[in-house]
Amino acid sequence: MKKKNAAIYMRMSTDMQEHSIASQERMLYEYAERNGYLIIKKYIDEGISGQHASKRPAFMNMIDDSENGDFDSILIYDSSRFARNLVESLTYKKMLMDNGVRLISITEPNVDDDEMQLYFDAFSGASNEIYVRKLSKNVTRGHVEKCIRGEVAGTPSFGYYKDKYYDTYQIQEDEATILRYMYDAILNGSSYFSIATYLAEKGIKSKRGNIIDSRQVRRMLMNPINKGWLRRTVGGQSFYKKSNLQPIVSEEIFDKVQEIIEERASKYKKYSKPNEIRKHWLSGLLICPHCNGGYNYNTRGGTPPKKPLFRCGNQTRGACKQGSSIVVETVESMILTKLKEIYAGSLEPYMKNITIPTIKPQIDYQKEISKLNLQLKRAKEAYLAEIDTLEEYKENKTRLTAEIESIKKAEQNQNKVIPFDQDLFKNKLLNVITLLESNCDMPTKISSARSLIEKIYLDPRQKSVELFFYA
Structure with a gap:
């Protein structure tokens, strides 16, 4: 008798309460041999939940392949291997039926009557979905209890690993060393970009094997687990408390770096370029007062080459009729003259142009x-x-009452206005002027200028500049 072509589908989720893939495969092959099926394809999703089919690549490939007519049956160990979502279970079974492919569970009844099979599918699909929801609630409850005790649950973050023998989280020393380098680099004035560049040069990647870019560097530095604190939301409950983990850096170092991150966030636009790739210390600071657009740094050819200039970006595109351009050397001289004028005189006329920051809370x-x-x-x-x-x-x-009181006390120290110190501001201003007039490299000049200058309105035709500062 000619054997019927069949495919087998196997799945094992992460709850560790399933038959292994090897066990499923053995039983499926035994069933196929006894019942006259020739297995021509295997589809395996390992370590993947069965709640949503779209997250199971092998399953979706199997559904697509069912249109080709290569097999007319799919063998599964039980209906929970196929789907644990009632709607998806019925939907994909209907798709297989339309493609002329029969789904066969080797451990459950398979009836030839379509209506009876529909009743059974609905019942088994509902049972599987209830199981998943109950399992999810139990997992959530377990995570909540761990958070209350200050214990960490889930995948270890960069710098830690899970000791499976003792079921505890320990410091991964090689990763922790990298994190400590990152905190020290920020304290010494390095940018996220320069840290990311260094990590890339050394071949250092994330836990998942991905390149660590500037945004990832910032996120890693902001993770309070590095100072031994837990911040999570589980089952609708929020937790921000000291954990039982050994910290990678001290709370003092962590909190100081957070202050620097907050300060940088207040001075840099969300998508601003890293200082290391800017062409000039005025790049990104100059604004056209007529269209509110930025000035672009332009080099010019010729023999000998013409001097570089800044040009209103909107004028270049024809969107600003009053915009203009100015030679870089000229605008440098204008800005430095203005900075010296402000340093030598009273700050009162410029107070409206100085942004005095507030201490922003790390959490709401x-x-x-x-x-x-x-x-x-x-x-x-x-x-x-x-x-x-x-x-x-x-x-x-x-x-809960103790946690509320703790958060109220922490809130009292937030949103305070930092007193403006005129002498300190002038000292910063003098340091900036000195650096900008020195022969130091351009990235250093850029960092120095941006530590104090927020923006500059420049009108080359009127030969006027208006500077805005950070306190």
Whole structure:
């Protein structure tokens, strides 16, 4: 008797309560041999949840291949291998049916009556979905309990690894050394770009094997787990508390770097170029007062080469009729003259052009307090509904009230205006002038200028400049 062509699909999720792929394959081949099936294709999704089919590449390939007519049956160990979402289960089974492919579970009833099979599919699909939801709730509950105890759950971040024998998170010393270098580099004035460049040159990549770019450097530096603190939201509950992890850097170093990150964020636009690739210390600072567009640095050819100039970008595109251009040397001289004039005189006329920063909170305290108050309300409702005992309610109330008071105290130290120190500002101004007039490299001049100057309105035709500063 001629054997029927079939494919087999195997999946093992990460909950560790499944038959292994090898075990599934052995039983599927045994079933095929007993029942006259010739297995011509295998599809395997390993370590992947069955809740959403779109996240299972082998499954989606199998659905696509079912249109080719290469096989007329698909063998699976049980219906949970196929899908744990009721709607998706019925949808993809209907697609296979339309393609003339029968789905066969080797451990469950398979009936020839379409209506009875529909009832069974609906029942098994609903059961599988209920299982997934229950499992998800149990996992979430476990993570919440860990967070309350200050324990870390989930995939270890860069700098840590999970000791499977003791079920604890430990410092990965080679990665921790890289993180400490990154914190030291920021404290010494390095940019995210220069750190990312150094890491790329050394072949250092992320946990997932990806290149660590400037944005990733910033995110890694901002992760409070590096100072031994936990910040997570699990099951609608937010946690920001000291963990039981050994810190990679001290809280003092971590908090100082966060201040630098906040300061840089207040002075640099979101998509501004790294200092290392700018052509001039005025690049990105000059603004046309007529169209509010930026000036572009332009080099010019000729023999001998003509002097480079700054030109209104919108004028180049024909969008600014009043824009103009100016030789770089000329605008340099104008800016330096103005800076010296401001340094030598009173700051009062320029106070409106000086942005005095405020200390911004690292977290939204009011949002966190609202979440905790909601949890407090739910804890009371659970007690009144006799879901929780009085002892459990008292424990939850004590914990949540203490967290609310802790966050309120932290909030009191935020959003304070930093007093403006005129003498300190003038000292900064003098340092900037000295550096800009020196023979130091361009990246150093760029960093120096941008540490103090926010923007400059330049009108070459009127030969006027208006400077705006950071305090």
